[in-house]
Amino acid sequence: MRKKSSQARNNRAKIKPKLAVWKFASCDGCQLSLLDCEDELLGIAEIIEIANFAEASRHVLPGPYDLSLVEGSITTSHDADRIKDVRNQSRHLVTIGACATSGGVQALRNYAREEEYRKYVYAQPDYISALATSTPISNHVKVDFELQGCPINKTQLLEVISAFLHGRKPNINSYSECVDCKLDGNVCVMVAHGTPCLGPITHAGCGSICPRFNRGCYGCYGPQDSSNPRALGDWMVSMKRASPDFVSRSLQTYYTGNKTFHEASEDFQKNREKAEALGETESLVGRDTDREDTNRKDT
Amino acid sequence: MSSDSEIKIKAGIRPGAQSGLKTRTIKVDYLARVEGEGSLYIRTKGQEIEEVQFKIFEPPRYFEALLRGRDLTEACDITSRICGICPIAYQMSAVQAMESALGIELTNEICELRRLIFCGEWIESHTLHVYMLHAPDFLGFEDAITMAKKYPKVVSQGLQLKKIGNDLMKLVGGREIHPINVKVGGFYKLPDPSQLRKMLEPLKQARDIAAETVRFVANLEFPDFERDYEFVSFFHPKEYPINSGRIISNRGLDIEVPSYLDHFQELHVARSNALHSVLKERGEYLVGPLARYFHNEARLPENVRECARDINFEVKDCRNPFKSIIVRSLEILFACEESLRIIEAYSARGPAFVNYEVKAGIGHGCTEAPRGLLYHRYEIGSDGKIKEAKIIPPTSQNQKTIESDLFEVVRHYFSSSENELRHRCEQTVRNYDPCISCATHFLKIEREDANP
Ligand code: SF4
Ligand code: SF4
Numbered sequence: 001m002r003k004k005s006s007q008a009r010n011n012r013a014k015i016k017p018k019l020a021v022w023k024f025a026s027c028d029g030c031q032l033s034l035l036d037c038e039d040e041l042l043g044i045a046e047i048i049e050i051a052n053f054a055e056a057s058r059h060v061l062p063g064p065y066d067l068s069l070v071e072g073s074i075t076t077s078h079d080a081d082r083i084k085d086v087r088n089q090s091r092h093l094v095t096i097g098a099c100a101t102s103g104g105v106q107a108l109r110n111y112a113r114e115e116e117y118r119k120y121v122y123a124q125p126d127y128i129s130a131l132a133t134s135t136p137i138s139n140h141v142k143v144d145f146e147l148q149g150c151p152i153n154k155t156q157l158l159e160v161i162s163a164f165l166h167g168r169k170p171n172i173n174s175y176s177e178c179v180d181c182k183l184d185g186n187v188c189v190m191v192a193h194g195t196p197c198l199g200p201i202t203h204a205g206c207g208s209i210c211p212r213f214n215r216g217c218y219g220c221y222g223p224q225d226s227s228n229p230r231a232l233g234d235w236m237v238s239m240k241r242a243s244p245d246f247v248s249r250s251l252q253t254y255y256t257g258n259k260t261f262h263e264a265s266e267d268f269q270k271n272r273e274k275a276e277a278l279g280e281t282e283s284l285v286g287r288d289t290d291r292e293d294t295n296r297k298d299t
Numbered sequence: 300m301s302s303d304s305e306i307k308i309k310a311g312i313r314p315g316a317q318s319g320l321k322t323r324t325i326k327v328d329y330l331a332r333v334e335g336e337g338s339l340y341i342r343t344k345g346q347e348i349e350e351v352q353f354k355i356f357e358p359p360r361y362f363e364a365l366l367r368g369r370d371l372t373e374a375c376d377i378t379s380r381i382c383g384i385c386p387i388a389y390q391m392s393a394v395q396a397m398e399s400a401l402g403i404e405l406t407n408e409i410c411e412l413r414r415l416i417f418c419g420e421w422i423e424s425h426t427l428h429v430y431m432l433h434a435p436d437f438l439g440f441e442d443a444i445t446m447a448k449k450y451p452k453v454v455s456q457g458l459q460l461k462k463i464g465n466d467l468m469k470l471v472g473g474r475e476i477h478p479i480n481v482k483v484g485g486f487y488k489l490p491d492p493s494q495l496r497k498m499l500e501p502l503k504q505a506r507d508i509a510a511e512t513v514r515f516v517a518n519l520e521f522p523d524f525e526r527d528y529e530f531v532s533f534f535h536p537k538e539y540p541i542n543s544g545r546i547i548s549n550r551g552l553d554i555e556v557p558s559y560l561d562h563f564q565e566l567h568v569a570r571s572n573a574l575h576s577v578l579k580e581r582g583e584y585l586v587g588p589l590a591r592y593f594h595n596e597a598r599l600p601e602n603v604r605e606c607a608r609d610i611n612f613e614v615k616d617c618r619n620p621f622k623s624i625i626v627r628s629l630e631i632l633f634a635c636e637e638s639l640r641i642i643e644a645y646s647a648r649g650p651a652f653v654n655y656e657v658k659a660g661i662g663h664g665c666t667e668a669p670r671g672l673l674y675h676r677y678e679i680g681s682d683g684k685i686k687e688a689k690i691i692p693p694t695s696q697n698q699k700t701i702e703s704d705l706f707e708v709v710r711h712y713f714s715s716s717e718n719e720l721r722h723r724c725e726q727t728v729r730n731y732d733p734c735i736s737c738a739t740h741f742l743k744i745e746r747e748d749a750n751p
Contacts, residue, residue: 027380032427075360076358117361120361130358214488249370
């Protein structure tokens with residue numbers, strides 16, 4: 001028996017699983033999380049062959065790859081083709097971050113006219129070729145797991161890598177931010193200070209950093225599994241914690257490509273317009289945005 | 300997919316070209332260890348290079364367009380998503396612009412803390428570049444991981460240094476990528492002085508590692524290559540500039556931030572998704588560590604200057620772009636020193652933020668990102684919503700200069716082997732630590748040669 005296991009070890013030492021990291025429209029932040037694993041990086045490289053990671057290395061091994069990490073959203077037709085190629089070469093494909101999982105903040109173009117955006121930014125809009133939308137990877141190919149966050153959490157990233165390499169399901173909690181926030185023993189900013197907080201509808205994973213810094217969660221980890229943004233928004237508006245405009249904008253940022261967030265956001269947008277037509281803006285703007293916290297003495 | 304080291308040299312008459320013209324193509328797919336996709340086109344006639352074009356293909360994300368209609372408090376977090384490698388620079392330029400539009404005066408303590416978190420970013424970003432992206436070039440390794448086999452101590456020290464920069468950003472900002480604590484008027488919460496003081500020991504270690512880094516990179520082999528740049532950076536009479544100063548150059552530019560757009564202009568070059576920024580009067584210029592050091596060397600702490608003297612590094616050496624790795628290392632040392640100074644004097648006396656009233660206005664913000672000046676301009680309506688946004692990142696300012704560097708490098712290494720030439724061209728681009736968030740990395744060199 002002992003002999004067998006040492007043989008297995010030898011085999012393992014010879015053939016290391018191959019990891020590839022791919023980038024689409026993004027800020028590089030999620031893949032940087034891997035390089036930010038300063039304590040683990042050299043150890044990871046011992047057991048995994050970093051076979052294709054352009055930001056870090058010139059060394060490129062041909063596919064297939066055991067695990068592909070994909071950052072960024074699809075915004076050009078060239079990228080729409082490229083992701084298919086990546087999928088074909090990958091045994092497992094995991095998206096990392098809001099861009100890859102939901103289209104990212106650049107998905108705001110999906111509700112505007114891409115052409116108008118293009119004209120606003122570029123003097124020669126004809127030189128630019130891009131799709132009218134920014135879409136998540138799962139709209140284009142099969143995805144084996146989606147790791148949320150803008151940016152992702154590096155401990156969760158290590159868990160995902162190790163889970164896939166051991167053929168098990170990643171152990172990532174899908175409950176809301178509020179759960180972690182309570183476990184961390186934070187003072188609830190919504191209860192104690194009246195600061196609007198998206199914690200109840202947001203996927204846990206960041207370590208409840210905003211409440212820890214006296215700030216309301218702004219939803220950069222996207223929706224938790226059974227998220228109900230309408231109910232939270234209605235409550236915040238009725239309790240004068242936030243204006244419909246604030247709710248609508250908050251839901252329309254890093255996870256604007258998410259259907260639940262976006263549909264709720266449109267409702268609050270309509271509410272705002274209705275209120276404006278009735279001349280109620282004053283009362284509704286009452287507890288708007290972060291500006292309002294500035295009147296509160298910091299603790 | 301072809302490997303990054305593939306070189307193809309095609310010789311032959313290009314269809315449709317003037318008779319006698321020969322096309323040679325050097326193709327380098329996936330220019331690695333930069334954040335960008337570019338292609339390079341070089342046309343030569345005999346010994347003369349007729350044209351060099353360095354093109355960037357970055358899928359556009361339209362930040363300036365999508366910021367319109369957002370609240371002025373949101374620009375800080377949204378623009379940080381332009382770049383995960385220098386989010387603090389984006390946050391700082393954004394809040395500064397809003398503060399200037401609203402007429403907010405910050406307390407000294409808030410200014411110092413902002414400088415501190417920026418130092419964290421300089422340490423992190425510069426160390427990433429020096430150890431993981433640039434040093435392997437000089438030493439002939441594919442990446443830092445293979446370099447670690449030959450230089451285990453060097454690489455693990457580099458990682459340690461990088462981590463200390465990240466820890467600093469995390470303590471002040473909440474997390475290292477897209478921190479959450481910066482807001483218009485100050486911070487959401489002041490860091491706890493006793494927590495910050497725990498960084499003193501690690502920072503002292505970081506300072507030692509940084510000094511060693513300077514000595515290590517000084518011993519690399521540098522090509523004998525110089526250019527007469529127009530260096531553009533902040534100048535500050537009292538400090539090595541990060542968050543404030545006048546914008547100056549060695550050719551007479553001397554302006555305040557709000558008149559930035561009177562002097563600089565962005566050009567949109569065909570078939571490229573990036574905008575080139577030029578000085579209206581004179582064209583290309585250079586921003587970044589070389590320019591900062593060139594203008595502000597005298598304001599570095601004495602031990603940093605001494606460290607530079609020990610390795611015989613002089614201000615005029617800033618003309619060699621390959622030596623940017625030395626200046627980055629000296630700036631890491633400075634950032635460690637500066638962080639120590641700020642933490643030692645810090646006592647969390649003041650308010651975390653300054654109150655303000657919303658009003659309509661125009662605001663400008665400019666800071667020294669690790670890669671150079673980063674300019675933001677916003678027009679705010681009376682409802683606090685952004686009406687117009689303009690962002691000019693350092694890489695678009697350096698793009699024309701990168702092109703000219705490549706032109707000179709090709710001339711310099713004209714007769715060397717294709718391998719050597721390709722390597723030099725890649726390295727030339729990496730000298731700038733270009734941060735062009737984009738899809739793929741692609742450097743293609745085409746040479747058209749008139750010689751039969
Ligand atoms: S999800 Fe956020 S951090 Fe990750 S690449 Fe996209 S913008 Fe950057
Ligand atoms: S502060 Fe936010 S995340 Fe924390 S418990 Fe309250 S609502 Fe939930």
